[in-house]
Amino acid sequence: MNRYAAKLLFQFRVDIDGDAGKRRTCEERIVVFIARNATSALAKSKRKGRDSEHNYLNSDGNPVFFEFVGVMDLxxxxxxxxxxxxxxxxxERLMPMERRDVFIPAESELNAMRTET
Structure with missing residues (x-):
């Protein structure tokens, strides 16, 4: 058995009066699991994605559909x-150490740091 990681893409599709619009909020999710080979890992990735789909009504009463788009990488x-x-x-990056301020955000801008209370 082998360990795999899959990067899954999801979209939040909000239906407002029958129109879902073109620009959608998306989630990229990385999941880790054990599988026998790449073929079974891909199947497991797709199943995890489909199993995560759900829908609900937002605060405006509009239906929101959380939909699995596909596997971005495995x-x-x-x-x-x-x-x-x-x-x-x-x-490959051009002079990453010398240009680290371009690639590495301030610690206060890291997602976990911004949401910590």
């Missing part, structure tokens, strides 16, 4: 990953 987390590592992305 990684096999092999021996190169630490046990607590759930995702990696390897990219």
């Amino acid at each position: 990684l096999k987390l092999g021996l190169e990953c630490d046990p607590d590592e759930v995702w990696y992305d390897i990219r």
Whole structure:
């Protein structure tokens, strides 16, 4: 058995008088799980996405549909990953250390820091 991570894309579709509009709020979610191979990992990823779909009425009484769009990426987390590592992305960047202020936000702007009370 192997450890995999999948990046799933969801959309919030709000129906206002029959019009859902074109611009939608989206969620990118990373899930980690065990699967036998990449084919079964992809199937498991899609099932997790579909199982997460739901709908509700917002405060204005409009229906909101949380919909699974698809699998954006699927990684096999092999021996190169630490046990607590759930995702990696390897990219080439121009002078990242010298330009870290471009790539690394202020600590106060990190999502968890902004929402902590």
